[in-house]
Amino acid sequence: MNRLKRLLLGGARDPNDPHVFHKLSLIAFFAWVGLGADGLTSSCYGPEEAFITLQGHHFLGIFVVMGTVLTIVIVSMSYSQIIELFPSGGGGYLVASKLLSPAAGMVSGCALLIDYILTITLSIASGADAIFSFFPPEWLPYKLWLAVGGVILLTILNMRGVKESVLPLVPIFLIFIITHAFAIFYTFVTHLMNIPELITATAGDVRAAQSELGFAGMIFLILRSYSMGAGTFTGIEAVSNGLPILRDPKVETAKQTMRYMAGSLAFMVVGIMGGYILYRLEAVPGKTLNAVLLENIARSWPANMGYYFVLVTLASEAVLLFVAAQTGFLDGPRVLSNMALDRWFPTRFAMLSDRLVNQNGILIMGGISLVMMLLSRGSVRFLVVLYSINVFVTFSLSQLGMVRPWWSCRTKESKWIKGLSINGIGLMLTLFILISVVILKFYEGGWITVAVTSSLVIVAITTKRHYANTARQLQRLDDLVLPIVSTLKQDTANKVKPAPECNPNAMTAVLLVSGFNGLGLHTMFSILRLFGNTFKNFAFVQIGSIDAGSFKGESEMERLRMSTKHDVDMYVKYMRENGFYAESFYSVSTDVVEEIIALTPIILKRFPQAIFFGGQLVFPEDSFYSRLHHNYLVFTLQRKLYHQGIPFVILPIRV
Numbered sequence: 065m066n067r068l069k070r071l072l073l074g075g076a077r078d079p080n081d082p083h084v085f086h087k088l089s090l091i092a093f094f095a096w097v098g099l100g101a102d103g104l105t106s107s108c109y110g111p112e113e114a115f116i117t118l119q120g121h122h123f124l125g126i127f128v129v130m131g132t133v134l135t136i137v138i139v140s141m142s143y144s145q146i147i148e149l150f151p152s153g154g155g156g157y158l159v160a161s162k163l164l165s166p167a168a169g170m171v172s173g174c175a176l177l178i179d180y181i182l183t184i185t186l187s188i189a190s191g192a193d194a195i196f197s198f199f200p201p202e203w204l205p206y207k208l209w210l211a212v213g214g215v216i217l218l219t220i221l222n223m224r225g226v227k228e229s230v231l232p233l234v235p236i237f238l239i240f241i242i243t244h245a246f247a248i249f250y251t252f253v254t255h256l257m258n259i260p261e262l263i264t265a266t267a268g269d270v271r272a273a274q275s276e277l278g279f280a281g282m283i284f285l286i287l288r289s290y291s292m293g294a295g296t297f298t299g300i301e302a303v304s305n306g307l308p309i310l311r312d313p314k315v316e317t318a319k320q321t322m323r324y325m326a327g328s329l330a331f332m333v334v335g336i337m338g339g340y341i342l343y344r345l346e347a348v349p350g351k352t353l354n355a356v357l358l359e360n361i362a363r364s365w366p367a368n369m370g371y372y373f374v375l376v377t378l379a380s381e382a383v384l385l386f387v388a389a390q391t392g393f394l395d396g397p398r399v400l401s402n403m404a405l406d407r408w409f410p411t412r413f414a415m416l417s418d419r420l421v422n423q424n425g426i427l428i429m430g431g432i433s434l435v436m437m438l439l440s441r442g443s444v445r446f447l448v449v450l451y452s453i454n455v456f457v458t459f460s461l462s463q464l465g466m467v468r469p470w471w472s473c474r475t476k477e478s479k480w481i482k483g484l485s486i487n488g489i490g491l492m493l494t495l496f497i498l499i500s501v502v503i504l505k506f507y508e509g510g511w512i513t514v515a516v517t518s519s520l521v522i523v524a525i526t527t528k529r530h531y532a533n534t535a536r537q538l539q540r541l542d543d544l545v546l547p548i549v550s551t552l553k554q555d556t557a558n559k560v561k562p563a564p565e566c567n568p569n570a571m572t573a574v575l576l577v578s579g580f581n582g583l584g585l586h587t588m589f590s591i592l593r594l595f596g597n598t599f600k601n602f603a604f605v606q607i608g609s610i611d612a613g614s615f616k617g618e619s620e621m622e623r624l625r626m627s628t629k630h631d632v633d634m635y636v637k638y639m640r641e642n643g644f645y646a647e648s649f650y651s652v653s654t655d656v657v658e659e660i661i662a663l664t665p666i667i668l669k670r671f672p673q674a675i676f677f678g679g680q681l682v683f684p685e686d687s688f689y690s691r692l693h694h695n696y697l698v699f700t701l702q703r704k705l706y707h708q709g710i711p712f713v714i715l716p717i718r719v
Contacts, residue, residue: 091311092320097237099302100325102183102391104240105384106296107332109190109448112353114293115340118285122341123262123269128289129337132296133330135493139300140326142463142490145483146304147318149469155305156458157399163465166406170528173403174520175457176305178513180396182454183298184389184433185440186447188214191385193352193444194378211442212434214386219430222393223423240384241328243377247361248335255342262342291500294452296333300325301458305395354381392433397425407531408524410693415609415654449509454517456498463491530693537683541582541717564645570600572671576660576678576698577606580631583717587679588635590715601645603667603674606632607659608652624652657700664710676705676712 090098114128150158156176161169192211196204255262273282303310303321310317336354339345343360345353358377362370397413401422404413413424440446470484502510573591577584584604591599608628610621632648639646649667653659668674678698702712 090309090317092317092324094234095303095310095317095321096324096328097234097387098390098394099321100328101237101384102187102298102302102388103300103325103329104332105187105190105381105388106298107329107336108194108352108354108381108385109186109444110293110296111333111337111340113448114289114296115337115345115353116347117289117292121269121273121282121285122344123266124273124282124286124289125337125341126266127286128293129334131286131290132293132333132337135297135497136300136326136330136333138486138490138493139297139459140322141486142466143301143304144319144322145466145486146462147307147315147322149466150304150307151315152307155301155395155399156462157305157402159304159465160458160461161406163468164461168461168465169406170403170408170524171521172458172461173399173408174524175454175517176301176399177396177403178517178520179298179451179454179458180392180399181429181432181436182392182447182451182513184215184218184392184396184429185436186444186451187385187388187392188218188433189437189440189442189444189447191382191388192442194355194382194385208437208442211437214389215430215434215437218386218389218393219426222390222426222430236380236383236387239376240380243373243380244332244335247358247377248331248339250361251335251339251342258342287500288504291497291504294456294497294501296329297459297497298452298455300329301455301462302391302395305398308398309394354378389433392429393426396429397422400425400428403524408528410527412695446509449505450513453498453501453505453510453513456494456501457517459494460491460498463487463494467491527693534683534694538582538681541586543582564640564643566645566647567600568671569673571598572601572603572674573599574603574605574667574671574674574676575635576676576701577604577632577635579606580634583679583681584635586717587677587715588639590679590717591677594715599644599675601647601671602635602639603647603649603671604632604635605649605660605663605667607656608650609656610652610654621652625650628652657697657704660701661704664705664708668710676701676710677715678702678712679715679717682716682718 110132114132115122115125118124118128146155146159150162157169157173159169160172188211191214192207195210196207270282273285277285300322303318303325307314307318310321336357339357339361340353343357345356345360347353348356355374355378358374362373364370365373400409401414403409404411413422413428415422415424436447466487467484470480470487474480474484502514504510506514573595575584575588575591577587588602606628608624610624628650629648632650636646636648647670649663651659651663664676678701680696680698681694698712698714702714705712
């Protein structure tokens, strides 16, 4: 199994390598590929939804394009401000948590998680649609299995690492940009002489729509089309969530990436929607509107040239839609880990694998996306209905959160009017789209998204309540810490006692601790109570766990090392003050168990007569639910050390 894991995922990375962050981080261009593909490829289904909603009044699409581009500019400018205000990342979850309330942040985070799961599912399903637009209709039954394979492949790639999942996709990304840019320029150049006719046709379409629907009805149709194309805006928030994986200086890299994303998305929306209008396209069963557009563009070309251009363009579009799922895999686990650090979800989702990626988060995102793909049968039309609701929950809460600091600093900050205007307009636009999409899509399947998101919110509240109850139960243990700390300070102020002599061959208790806390102290006192003066030496072992909260830069890693050393040295100091010889062993790692196993030979060489001890909390009600929220590493360690013939004693600590 280990050989298979190394083959699929690669070998372990060294978190103590001083260059590891540089090796793992992305420059603006690669970030554009990994994080921007979602926004860029939304032009493959967002404009199509908007265009079809116009119900034949094609030239009204010009007004929809204008509103869409304005929204892209406003939202991207707003997220650039968010990047400056929160340079460590966090996106919509952190903005709402810090600027509104933790509960608002939790709702925003839950909405984002569902949105990223749907990003993976919809992007891959759309990619499969684009591929099968070119294949014979009798091949359609195999489309679902291609999509399923795509989810599994991207899950494995992302478990290997960020760069490993992005670099192979760069050539496809460039082919997509080049082919689509050429198609757009070709469309506008060949229709350049038809501008007067376009203006006349637009005016005629406005009159016809007004005559048929009335002025209010025409405005409603335009706004409905604008709202139904809301999938176009998804992915804009990805950069603010993905700041930790960007190259230093992170803020400048993020802002440059945001400019790439906004500019390319606006260009694609104008070009593709303009192509639909200029060619007056009609939907063709079994084909995407983009496929129909490309066929119209290449219709007058030499046969082979047109065929291969359409083939290459559709293939790049299909594969880039697969790439767009990267946004869900890169940012979804990051949001999940941030929420886990705040105890909204089990803390295991904040842990990193030996490849320094959030493996649990990637697996949960990929697994649920796979289920969604099978349940929806890979239907893009159905998934689009579910898709664009949640992202606007996050957009709206983020904009509302940003309005508050601009208003509060209006007497101190000269740029407050500009900032407030950007976020205020962004709030109105995103809130309008959110309300419109919920109303328009609710009975078409949007209620499913609302129900699933609400269920996730309930899970988050329940998890938070569980950790809060556990913290209250552990308070009795933690109350042991304060008097001991005060005693140590008092002893330090007085004359320091001479350190006891060490006899390495004497009986030694090796105690595994996870911080200078009530659990560790209670376990230590239990050893003294149960074994009396049997042990002359004490060795304290602590492994600082590298999780999403600490793996944000070399300074954070150094802070984790120093904190780990300080905690374990406090035990040593206390035992020496009480007449026992004590030493400490510490390290930092993503895998606590394996790091302790690696330290064991060193400890046994130093103290041959050692017995290992670990404390395990015993809750009043032990269930699958409680086991899900707490780790039971001591049992794993006991099993591994037993196989090596090393005694390991677990001391139960009842709470």
